[in-house]
Amino acid sequence: MAETKLKIGIVGGSGYTGGELLRVLLQHPNAEIVAVTSRQYKGKNVAKVHPNLRGATNIKFIEPQDLPKVDVLFTGLPHGTVMDQVEHFTSQAERVLDLSSDFRLKSPEDYVTWYKHEHTKQEFLKDFVYGMPELHREEIKDAKWVAVPGCTATSAILPLKPLVDNFKISTVIVDAKVGSSAGGASYNLSTHHPERSGVVRSFKPTGHRHTAEMIQELGLPTEAINFSPHAVELIRGILATCHVFIEGDYDEKDVWQAYLGAYKDEPFIRMIKERGGIYRFPEPKLVAGTNLCDIGFEKDERTGRLVVMAAIDNLMKGAAGQAVQCFNVMHGLEETTGLNSLGFHPY
Amino acid sequence: MANCPECGTALEIGDDVMAHEIIECNACSVELEVVATNPAQVELAPEEEEDWGE
Numbered sequence: 001m002a003e004t005k006l007k008i009g010i011v012g013g014s015g016y017t018g019g020e021l022l023r024v025l026l027q028h029p030n031a032e033i034v035a036v037t038s039r040q041y042k043g044k045n046v047a048k049v050h051p052n053l054r055g056a057t058n059i060k061f062i063e064p065q066d067l068p069k070v071d072v073l074f075t076g077l078p079h080g081t082v083m084d085q086v087e088h089f090t091s092q093a094e095r096v097l098d099l100s101s102d103f104r105l106k107s108p109e110d111y112v113t114w115y116k117h118e119h120t121k122q123e124f125l126k127d128f129v130y131g132m133p134e135l136h137r138e139e140i141k142d143a144k145w146v147a148v149p150g151c152t153a154t155s156a157i158l159p160l161k162p163l164v165d166n167f168k169i170s171t172v173i174v175d176a177k178v179g180s181s182a183g184g185a186s187y188n189l190s191t192h193h194p195e196r197s198g199v200v201r202s203f204k205p206t207g208h209r210h211t212a213e214m215i216q217e218l219g220l221p222t223e224a225i226n227f228s229p230h231a232v233e234l235i236r237g238i239l240a241t242c243h244v245f246i247e248g249d250y251d252e253k254d255v256w257q258a259y260l261g262a263y264k265d266e267p268f269i270r271m272i273k274e275r276g277g278i279y280r281f282p283e284p285k286l287v288a289g290t291n292l293c294d295i296g297f298e299k300d301e302r303t304g305r306l307v308v309m310a311a312i313d314n315l316m317k318g319a320a321g322q323a324v325q326c327f328n329v330m331h332g333l334e335e336t337t338g339l340n341s342l343g344f345h346p347y
Numbered sequence: 348m349a350n351c352p353e354c355g356t357a358l359e360i361g362d363d364v365m366a367h368e369i370i371e372c373n374a375c376s377v378e379l380e381v382v383a384t385n386p387a388q389v390e391l392a393p394e395e396e397e398d399w400g401e
Binding site for chain 2: 252253271
């Protein structure tokens with residue numbers, strides 16, 4: 001399939017995730033972007049909104065209702081808005097990858113619990129596959145519709161899943177440090193530079209919506225999973241520090257074997273646990289711009305607590321990169337196609 | 348056959364390995380020092396201590 005170019009549409013292309021999709025797909029050998037929608041920027045060249053794309057494309061934003069039929073549609077609209085248009089989107093493309101949260105959760109009741117609204121298209125929920133290839137690769141291969149996971153959910157699920165599969169875990173506490181781009185391209189007083197710069201802001205100590213994805217994908221009892229994110233002085237990046245309380249005796253070799261068994265052949269997961277140097281554990285700035293998830297750990301021999309760290313770029317492995325990874329899986333392409341970039345150093 | 352003292356994975360060590368040679372575990376990338384040969388035995392390679400201001 002090396003020469004095949006699939007016609008791509010991006011709905012909601014003016015946000016940061018849309019820009020990142022454009023950046024990745026413009027360099028993808030099997031993708032031809034034919035339509036990018038934005039009501040706000042209709043008629044403008046996409047490079048006017050995403051200046052890093054200058055010279056790479058002349059495509060202009062169009063109105064959503066002018067969206068042509070395409071092979072693959074990426075939807076990057078605000079949460080709660082895709083479900084109302086899902087019939088239209090699925091009729092316009094052979095395959096749809098939705099980057100909103102509208103089809104990530106399997107249970108309609110979870111939308112009431114976590115998103116405080118009824119799901120208006122519940123009949124579609126069972127047909128969307130949760131787009132995390134490390135967990136659902138075989139389902140994604142056959143999927144027509146994929147729900148791309150949330151960024152902080154990704155940063156917690158990937159490091160925790162092999163542990164859940166290999167140990168009896170009583171409690172997990174995930175403390176995530178999150179960059180400002182995870183909040184999207186719209187702005188308000190909290191994102192105003194004098195207010196945002198320099199903060200270590202606890203913005204949702206309990207009840208963050210991505211907790212629902214962690215519960216769903218990890219299969220632990222709901223009371224066992226605790227999540228508290230913090231906004232920190234980053235633009236891109238998430239560092240999730242997971243405090244894992246394991247029942248029974250274990251040692252670090254057991255943890256290594258759990259991770260190697262699950263991820264030894266995964267192209268985007270790196271185990272980072274060094275005994276020297278200044279980057280001994282995962283560091284978000286080393287994965288900025290990449291689709292990598294770096295995972296490291298250390299056992300607290302005094303208490304038995306296992307401390308697990310995971311670093312991702314929220315716009316890549318936490319959004320656009322993971323979406324393109326799923327796109328590759330869905331179309332039988334090499335999974336790393338278009339996603340081979342490594343991080344910067346220094347950065 | 349020696350196992351990695353860090354991750355427990357069986358190591359592939361060539362017959363021509365020499366004592367005090369530093370090798371790397373293919374699974375977890377930790378550096379190992381060959382402390383004996385025939386049969387090979389390894390330990391975690393020494394690391395310089397750093398002052399982390401702790």
